[in-house]
Amino acid sequence: MTDDPNLPSALAEIAEDFHSVSDRERLELLLDFSRELPDLPQKYGDNYAESMEQVVECQSPLFLAIEYDDAGKVELVFAAPAEAPTTRGFASILQQGLSGLSGEEILAVPDDLHQRLGLAKAITPLRLRGMAAMLRRIKHNIRQQMATAQ
Known part of the structure; x- marks a missing residue:
C-alpha cells in the first residue's frame, strides 16, 4: 500500500517506507524511528508527568502534550523511556x-494507521492497541481543544 490518499503527505511517505521492506525489516524500521524521537523540550523538565498527559492504554509509560502555534498548527511532544522502543x-x-x-487534518487521519503501516505482523496485538490509543488520545484532545475554542 503506497501513496495512500487518506494520509497526509508525511505519513504517506512513512507508510511507503514501511511497505517497501519485509515484515522483519518493519520492526527494524520502527526501532529506527524510536531513535529519532526528539528529546523532551526543556520546559517540561523532570516533572513532565505532572504537565503532560499519560496515555494509560500503552503498556509502557508514555506521556503526551499537544501544543498549538498562532496559526492553529499542532506540535506533538512525547516522553517515552528508552526501554520502550516500539512505543x-x-x-x-x-x-x-x-x-x-x-x-482538522489530524482528525481526518484514519484510525487504523498502525494497520496501514503494516505493523500487525511485526508487533504484538497489545502493542498495536497502545499505538491505536495514542492516535485516539491525540484526536480526543484536539476535539476538546476545538470545542473550547468556539
Whole structure:
C-alpha cells in the first residue's frame, strides 16, 4: 500500500517506507524511528508527568502534550523511556507525521494507521492497541481543544 490518499503527505511517505521492506525489516524500521524521537523540550523538565498527559492504554509509560502555534498548527511532544522502543517508535512516527498539521487534518487521519503501516505482523496485538490509543488520545484532545475554542 503506497501513496495512500487518506494520509497526509508525511505519513504517506512513512507508510511507503514501511511497505517497501519485509515484515522483519518493519520492526527494524520502527526501532529506527524510536531513535529519532526528539528529546523532551526543556520546559517540561523532570516533572513532565505532572504537565503532560499519560496515555494509560500503552503498556509502557508514555506521556503526551499537544501544543498549538498562532496559526492553529499542532506540535506533538512525547516522553517515552528508552526501554520502550516500539512505543517510542510509534510516538516518533506520529510526531513526524502529524506535527505541523491543523487539528482538522489530524482528525481526518484514519484510525487504523498502525494497520496501514503494516505493523500487525511485526508487533504484538497489545502493542498495536497502545499505538491505536495514542492516535485516539491525540484526536480526543484536539476535539476538546476545538470545542473550547468556539
